[in-house]
Amino acid sequence: MANNNLFERVSTAQVVNLEAATQPLSTTEANKLIRNTYTLxxxxxLFSAITAGVAMLLNMPPLHWLITLVGYFGLFFTVSALRNSAWGIVAVFALTGFMGFTLGPIINLYTQTFGNGSQLVMMAFGSTAVIFLGLSGYALTSKKDFSFLSGFVVTGVLVAFLAGIGAIVFSLPGLSLAVSAMFVLLMAGMILWQTSDMVHGYETNYIMATVTLYVSIYNLFISLLQIFGVLGGEE
Known part of the structure; x- marks a missing residue:
């Protein structure tokens, strides 16, 4: 179970948007981008929660890792290609809906496997919300520039991705748990980085900013859920 959940999370690890803005946005434009991003x-x-609920009601089995991998990266690059058009919004909903659908079977797995599965899910959900709101709020109010985290996050995601594959191939639960901890730190860094880029006008596209924050939240939730399951799950 742990390995399947790990690959669900690792296979949806964020492909960081490395396109640098040619000219930072003005303060007014940056504020508008922030509003549009958080609205979307x-x-x-919400849409992702609905698709996750549908998957849970249908009692869908976890998707094969290859389907998850192809689906995520295919939809991500579709969003990237359409980010400057109205179709980019449609692509965002396709991506987040798909990711929500993959999340439903994972939640079912935890609630059906652990006696305290519902509590584990709520703990992961609450912790994710607190971490995201806290980090985003700090970056927005402090207006500190966290772009220096970019190299750490990009390198860390690649290392964690490879380590996660190794944990699956060689059945190493200890490494799997370590990868989950790595992803918690990496996604926290990504939230700070992305929010900071919006504040300082380095990020110019609210569609890509939305996707980055969404995937950070998704991976943060999955990572925390796996950690709580290993450390506090009751069989």
Whole structure:
């Protein structure tokens, strides 16, 4: 179970948007981008929760890792290609809806496997919300520039991705748990980085900003859920 959940999370690890803006946005434009980003993020999180609920009601089995991998990267690059058009919004909902659908079977697995599965899910959900709101709020109010985290996050995601594959191939639960801890730190860094880029006008596209924050939240939730399951799950 742990390895399947790990690959679900690792296979949806964020492909970081490395395109640098040619000219930072003005303060007014940056504030508008922040509003648009959080509005779209809120709607996509709700939509994702709906698709996760549908998957849970249908009692869908976890998707094969290859389907998850192809589906995520295919939809991610579709969003990237359409980010400057109205179709980019449609692509965002396709991506977040798909990711929500993959999340439903994982939640079912925890609630059916652990006696305290529902509590584990709520702990992961609550912790994710507190971490995201805290980090985003800090980056927005402090206005500190966290772009220096970019190299750490990009390198860390690649290392964690490879380590996660190794944990699956060689059945190393200890390494799997370590990868989950790595992803918690990496996604925290990504939230700070992305929010900071919006504040300082380095990020110019609210669609890509939404996707980055959404995937950070998704991976953060999955990572925390696996950690709580290993450390506090009751068989």
């Amino acid at each position: 993020l809120s709607i996509t999180l």
